[in-house]
Amino acid sequence: MKIFLIGFMGSGKSTVGVDLAHILGYRFIDLDEYIEQKHNLSIKLIFETKGEDYFRMIENETLKEVCSFEGDFVISSGGGTSCFYNNIDYMNRNGITVYLRAEVSTLVARLIESKVDRPLLWGKTKDELNEYIIRVLNERKKYYEKAQVIIDADNANPKDLAQLIISTVNI
DSSP states (O other): OEEEEEOSTTSSHHHHHHHHHHHHTOEEEEHHHHHHHHHTSOHHHHHHHHOHHHHHHHHHHHHHHHHTSSSOEEEEOOTTGGGSTTHHHHHHHHSEEEEEEOOHHHHHHHHTTOGGGOGGGTTOOHHHHHHHHHHHHHHHHHHHTTSSEEEEOSSSOHHHHHHHHHHHHTO
């Protein structure tokens, strides 16, 4: 079984994914980390040197590559993975998709300290970050809401969210 965690950056996909995989005894793959290792470049450097379109193309190829692996996996996708190249439909056909939904205020609070590591957030003030999240979340919501399971990720700790996913999906 493959469980795909989707949602906006800062929603907790990687943190919850580690706990979920540990509890289930599954392998965990962070798609962004996998891309960085495979291409020997940081996501930041890929964006800087090759651009977002190139990144989205290799992200799509990498998603399909990890889906071909044998065994049970929890896969933490990037915040935009499900929104390009019909990836959400591909993930729905190849496993269980779980949307970790978080409020804008939660995302701003989590992301304000990590802007340096996130290419799409570089140089944004708190107000600009808030406006950016509102705009992009509205664009991406239609993809995120195609997930088979939607979990509110605002106020629970990662282990509790992992347990909630397990009980909701009946694993």
